[in-house]
Amino acid sequence: MLVGPKSANAIAVISTRHLANLALIGFMGTGKTTVGRLVAESLHFDFLDTDELIQSSTGRSVAEIFSREGESAFRALEHRVVNELAARGQTVISTGGGLPTNGDNLAALKTHALVICLWASTEQIWERVHLQTHRPLLQGPDPQTKIRELLAERKQFYLQADVLVNTDQRSVREVAQQIIHQFKVATSD
Numbered sequence: 616m617l618v619g620p621k622s623a624n625a626i627a628v629i630s631t632r633h634l635a636n637l638a639l640i641g642f643m644g645t646g647k648t649t650v651g652r653l654v655a656e657s658l659h660f661d662f663l664d665t666d667e668l669i670q671s672s673t674g675r676s677v678a679e680i681f682s683r684e685g686e687s688a689f690r691a692l693e694h695r696v697v698n699e700l701a702a703r704g705q706t707v708i709s710t711g712g713g714l715p716t717n718g719d720n721l722a723a724l725k726t727h728a729l730v731i732c733l734w735a736s737t738e739q740i741w742e743r744v745h746l747q748t749h750r751p752l753l754q755g756p757d758p759q760t761k762i763r764e765l766l767a768e769r770k771q772f773y774l775q776a777d778v779l780v781n782t783d784q785r786s787v788r789e790v791a792q793q794i795i796h797q798f799k800v801a802t803s804d
């Protein structure tokens with residue numbers, strides 16, 4: 616469990632912030648969307664997913680954007696979407712796995728949301744994603760190595776979340792309960 620001391624520190628830091636929303640960051644396959652929907656339902660919040668927002672505003676799938684315009688075009692769209700989220704309230708925001716690699720995105724989220732990172736081991740991520748085909752970054756010849764490399768590169772960004780929650784060997788419901796607890800603690804006076 617990674618959540619203990621990190622959350623205690625986080626609560627001191629975030630006490631001056633207005634936490635209107637709850638944002639989930641983390642690597643592909645850590646359960647942000649599934650868990651996020653459950654958390655939103657329990658808190659009676661709206662639910663938004665940055666990939667879905669990009670898809671509905673462009674009329675293209677993430678895979679199409681990557682293949683036709685490249686990853687940098689996708690990252691620019693992601694950045695635009697993040698900046699529009701500040702107007703939201705009572706919303707659980709699930710983010711694409713690469714979104715926090717732009718420090719401005721994370722800073723923007725922190726102005727209005729408690730940022731929770733869902734963590735999982737490489738093995739667990741592989742277990743969860745290996746039958747899926749919609750993620751362009753994992754369609755190469757050696758997706759397991761790609762996961763390991765990307766996770767190592769991105770760890771520094773994920774660790775900047777307010778709270779880290781380990782999802783390995785834990786059910787969606789357990790993870791959701793943990794997140795709800797953290798949000799209630801962070802938003803109580």
Ligand code: S3P
Binds near residue numbers: 643713
């Ligand atoms: C990406 C993660 C995906 C999606 C895109 C790029 C990444 O979202 O944004 O394929 O760079 O990690 P999920 O984390 O929801 O799979």
